Amino acid sequence: xxxxRNDGALSPARGFLPDSWRRLFSIANQLRxxxxxxxxxxxxxxxxxxxxLSFQAQLQQSRLLQKERSLAAAGxxxxxxxxxxxxxxxxxxxxxxxxxxxxxxQSLLEGLTRHNDAYEAVAIVxxxxxxxxxxxxxxxxxxxxxxxxxxxxxVFKQQEDYVSPxxxxxxxxxxxxxxxxxxxxxxxxxxxxxxxxxNLNFLWFIVSQTNIGKSGYVYIxxxxxxxxxxxxxxxxxxxxxxxxxxxxxxxxxxxxxxxQLNVYQGLRQVEVLGASTFVRSVNWHVVVEQxxxxxxxxxxxxxxxxxxxxVFVTIATVGVGFLFIRQIIIPLQRLTTAAIALSAGQLExxxxxxxxxxxxxxxxxxxxxxxxxxxxxxxxxxxxxFVAAILETAGALVVVLDPQGQIVRFNRACEQITHYSFxxxxxxxxxxxxxxxxxxxxxKAKFESFQAGNFPQQYEGSWITKEGQIRFISWSDTALxxxxxxxxxxxxxxIDITERKQAEEELIASExxxxxxxxxxxxxVMEWNLDxxxxxxxxxxxxxxxxxxxxMIGHNAVKFLxxxxxxxxxxxxxxxxxxxxxxxx
Amino acid sequence: xxxxxxxxxxxxxxxxxxxxxxxxxxxxxxxxxPEADPSNFKVALVTVxxxxxxxxxQACFEGLTLIQDKFNAQVDFTGNIADEDSEAAIRKYAQAxxxxxxxxxxxxPPAAExxxxxxxxxxxxxxTTYPGNNKNLGAVAFRSGEAGYLTGTLAAMKTKxxxxxxxxxxxxxxxxxxxxxxxxxxxxxxPAVEAxxxxxxxxxxxxxxxxxxxxxxxxxxxxxxINADEAGLAALKAVTQKPGxxxxxxAKDQHELAPGKVLTSVLQDIPxxxxxAAVLTQQGRWEGKLYKFGLKEKIYDFAPFRxxxxxxxxxxxxxxxxxxTTGKIDVSP
Numbered sequence: 001x002x003x004x005r006n007d008g009a010l011s012p013a014r015g016f017l018p019d020s021w022r023r024l025f026s027i028a029n030q031l032r033x034x035x036x037x038x039x040x041x042x043x044x045x046x047x048x049x050x051x052x053l054s055f056q057a058q059l060q061q062s063r064l065l066q067k068e069r070s071l072a073a074a075g076x077x078x079x080x081x082x083x084x085x086x087x088x089x090x091x092x093x094x095x096x097x098x099x100x101x102x103x104x105x106q107s108l109l110e111g112l113t114r115h116n117d118a119y120e121a122v123a124i125v126x127x128x129x130x131x132x133x134x135x136x137x138x139x140x141x142x143x144x145x146x147x148x149x150x151x152x153x154x155v156f157k158q159q160e161d162y163v164s165p166x167x168x169x170x171x172x173x174x175x176x177x178x179x180x181x182x183x184x185x186x187x188x189x190x191x192x193x194x195x196x197x198x199n200l201n202f203l204w205f206i207v208s209q210t211n212i213g214k215s216g217y218v219y220i221x222x223x224x225x226x227x228x229x230x231x232x233x234x235x236x237x238x239x240x241x242x243x244x245x246x247x248x249x250x251x252x253x254x255x256x257x258x259x260q261l262n263v264y265q266g267l268r269q270v271e272v273l274g275a276s277t278f279v280r281s282v283n284w285h286v287v288v289e290q291x292x293x294x295x296x297x298x299x300x301x302x303x304x305x306x307x308x309x310x311v312f313v314t315i316a317t318v319g320v321g322f323l324f325i326r327q328i329i330i331p332l333q334r335l336t337t338a339a340i341a342l343s344a345g346q347l348e349x350x351x352x353x354x355x356x357x358x359x360x361x362x363x364x365x366x367x368x369x370x371x372x373x374x375x376x377x378x379x380x381x382x383x384x385x386f387v388a389a390i391l392e393t394a395g396a397l398v399v400v401l402d403p404q405g406q407i408v409r410f411n412r413a414c415e416q417i418t419h420y421s422f423x424x425x426x427x428x429x430x431x432x433x434x435x436x437x438x439x440x441x442x443x444k445a446k447f448e449s450f451q452a453g454n455f456p457q458q459y460e461g462s463w464i465t466k467e468g469q470i471r472f473i474s475w476s477d478t479a480l481x482x483x484x485x486x487x488x489x490x491x492x493x494x495i496d497i498t499e500r501k502q503a504e505e506e507l508i509a510s511e512x513x514x515x516x517x518x519x520x521x522x523x524x525v526m527e528w529n530l531d532x533x534x535x536x537x538x539x540x541x542x543x544x545x546x547x548x549x550x551x552m553i554g555h556n557a558v559k560f561l562x563x564x565x566x567x568x569x570x571x572x573x574x575x576x577x578x579x580x581x582x583x584x585x
Numbered sequence: 586x587x588x589x590x591x592x593x594x595x596x597x598x599x600x601x602x603x604x605x606x607x608x609x610x611x612x613x614x615x616x617x618x619p620e621a622d623p624s625n626f627k628v629a630l631v632t633v634x635x636x637x638x639x640x641x642x643q644a645c646f647e648g649l650t651l652i653q654d655k656f657n658a659q660v661d662f663t664g665n666i667a668d669e670d671s672e673a674a675i676r677k678y679a680q681a682x683x684x685x686x687x688x689x690x691x692x693x694p695p696a697a698e699x700x701x702x703x704x705x706x707x708x709x710x711x712x713t714t715y716p717g718n719n720k721n722l723g724a725v726a727f728r729s730g731e732a733g734y735l736t737g738t739l740a741a742m743k744t745k746x747x748x749x750x751x752x753x754x755x756x757x758x759x760x761x762x763x764x765x766x767x768x769x770x771x772x773x774x775x776p777a778v779e780a781x782x783x784x785x786x787x788x789x790x791x792x793x794x795x796x797x798x799x800x801x802x803x804x805x806x807x808x809x810x811i812n813a814d815e816a817g818l819a820a821l822k823a824v825t826q827k828p829g830x831x832x833x834x835x836a837k838d839q840h841e842l843a844p845g846k847v848l849t850s851v852l853q854d855i856p857x858x859x860x861x862a863a864v865l866t867q868q869g870r871w872e873g874k875l876y877k878f879g880l881k882e883k884i885y886d887f888a889p890f891r892x893x894x895x896x897x898x899x900x901x902x903x904x905x906x907x908x909x910t911t912g913k914i915d916v917s918p
Contacts, residue, residue: 089870089872093872149912150911150912150913150915151912153912153915153917154912157915157917158728158877158917159716159874159875160875160876160877162912165911188719223881223910224907224910224911280864280882283881283882283883
């Protein structure tokens with residue numbers, strides 16, 4: 001019975017997948033991995049999108065911040081220069097300035113130098129390129145060949161305002177430029193040039209005051225792409241530098257109005273986030289550069305915070321999910337293990353699940369089912385043992401064959417008669433062991449008739465024991481059918497009639513011998529029943545008493561053979577004999 | 586119970602975190618700004634062509650758009666106005682109270698002068714070379730001598746036949762100056778080179794432009810500067826079919842029209858030129874005079890040479906350009 005139970009034991013779902021894959025696709029793993037996949041699929045992309053958008057927004061903020069810084073610095077430069085130029089422009093619109101008395105001109109120019117000390121020197125040049133009036137706060141103005149200079153050509157000939165390239169004054173070591181405007185005579189015609197050499201010390205103030213974080217810096221490039229001021233440089237030792245050939249500069253200038261991030265190797269050969277603003281009045285560029293290591297620090301901080309938050313939320317979500325799944329998986333695993341154990345015959349298996357949900361109901365139902373199953377199996381086993389005991393202890397022979405004629409059961413009576421043990425005959429064909437050659441075919445034919453549905457059958461047959469003795473058996477065969485109606489087992493029940501057979505044969509022989517004696521003896525032999533009626537009368541009696549058997553059989557023997565006086569005594573003797581249950585006289 | 590309590594705490598913490606992130610104040614997008622009401626700065630533009638002529642008028646209209654964007658100005662545009670009809674168009678805007686009226690044609694000065702005198706509180710800007718009235722009528726123009734001189738230099742540098750040509754659409758003062766400086770640039774570079782120039786009198790007659798250009802080429806010109814809008818495009822395509830002939834384009838990068846045959850193109854930033862008039866007006870600096878813009882202000886530039894010049898030629902040209910930009914070379918007319 002145990003063997004049968006184990007054969008039917010449950011195992012993890014069988015299929016074409018190997019065990020490792022079956023484990024991988026277990027419900028528990030599918031729930032776990034499904035949760036992880038779900039979290040990764042939903043939370044991570046959303047988080048990454050959020051981080052990406054925040055990252056882009058932060059980058060944009062950084063870019064705009066740089067742009068604002070450069071705009072602010074450029075605005076300061078432009079305002080300062082514009083203030084200087086506006087004074088000159090005012091004088092340029094004064095009709096008849098060139099015709100003013102030299103003293104008046106001197107006073108006007110002196111007013112400029114007193115108004116703003118950036119005016120190092122101011123002069124009026126006539127239409128021939130000669131200085132007619134000049135005022136200087138320190139170093140006198142010295143200009144050679146004014147008439148052929150770009151300044152004079154641009155201002156006087158082309159009647160345009162002029163801003164000269166920035167130079168370092170060799171005497172003062174200051175950055176200077178010359179502003180020049182055309183001035184007019186009383187006929188409102190351009191008749192001369194008003195020029196002012198201005199120092200650009202304010203540039204150093206602006207670049208030094210512009211705050212670009214700890215490591216950022218600002219610098220100014222003129223229209224020739226010369227570096228004219230840089231934060232951190234000393235004005236006394238500063239030298240103009242041509243940046244035209246620096247690869248970053250052209251890109252930066254071209255992208256002045258671009259909304260794209262300007263990340264490049266900056267002026268100081270480190271990767272920077274840069275922004276440039278064009279100062280239209282003088283065609284300069286104010287460039288702000290901040291090393292990306294510092295500019296992106298808030299971005300990276302944001303990224304780390306959001307990344308950490310995302311990781312935390314992911315882990316928390318997965319953890320919570322696992323805890324919930326655990327509430328499903330553990331009962332499920334217990335149920336699975338219990339079902340496997342139950343199917344393996346461990347009927348005492350019970351599931352310890354305390355959930356109040358469907359799994360709790362399932363576990364309770366399982367336990368109830370297991371209890372019922374255990375009870376049923378025990379009842380069946382008792383019944384089976386009872387039947388087996390009967391079979392084993394019964395004197396009758398019981399042999400169970402499968403549809404092929406192989407022995408599957410062989411009770412103790414069979415073992416005693418044949419002297420074969422069950423283990424010796426188990427699985428053997430019955431006709432190979434117990435039948436002689438003559439009866440083998442007959443047995444097979446009988447077997448086939450079973451298959452055809454001819455059962456039950458009663459007949460007498462014989463078995464040959466292990467020692468070769470013949471035992472006569474009276475068989476009663478029948479068949480057990482399966483659910484489809486096919487023969488599943490053939491049950492042969494037999495009674496050993498060998499002794500009876502022998503007794504019958506001996507009786508026949510004895511009767512034959514008695515008959516011979518009865519007919520050939522010279523003694524009169526007669527036989528009567530308890531009613532004294534004669535039932536047999538041999539030849540010697542015919543000769544001795546003169547009556548033939550036909551004449552005497554059926555007649556009272558006492559009346560014929562016992563003298564009348566003795567008949568009473570004989571009757572008494574016969575009654576006594578009958579009372580004493582003794583039949584012989 | 587402990588597990589339940591733990592679960593409850595984890596769930597509550599997670600929900601709080603999610604809510605905190607979700608409800609956190611979003612960073613304001615400082616890039617986009619709400620649509621503001623238009624300012625009271627009213628600007629009008631009158632041109633000879635339509636706003637989508639893919640040429641001068643369209644570029645001026647783009648300048649008007651820049652003004653609208655920069656100052657949130659109220660703008661209006663009238664195109665296809667011939668010179669003789671310009672006075673009415675300009676007066677209409679002056680009567681309507683526009684602050685700045687831009688007349689973008691070399692043929693508009695007489696009309697602009699007349700209307701400017703009638704409306705002294707209105708600013709008028711011509712987009713051409715014009716000296717101004719020292720009051721309310723001024724002009725923004727290219728420092729056309731720079732482009733003329735440099736194209737002359739380049740043509741003289743590259744010619745093999747010692748004959749170069751220059752053709753332009755109309756004999757406006759700005760182009761007369763440009764033609765003169767072209768000749769000066771040629772002569773300064775190589776006195777042996779002969780310069781032929783032509784004023785077409787049209788910006789649209791492709792047949793005439795082509796004919797003039799082919800006549801120049803037939804006379805031996807192998808480098809031709811063409812500044813003639815639509816008419817010039819046809820001429821450019823025709824002459825570049827001739828072997829050994831190269832051109833210098835104008836207004837836009839015309840490399841694609843004849844790859845390898847276009848030495849470079851003079852790029853004009855007309856929209857920013859127009860914008861400058863509005864900037865000066867807004868600053869109160871519109872003084873009724875001529876404001877010139879050129880290489881220094883990046884209103885002019887040259888398209889990439891793409892190998893049409895040797896490194897030595899390119900360096901030499903760069904040096905001349907630098908001298909012109911800084912005024913060391915006199916490009917006065």
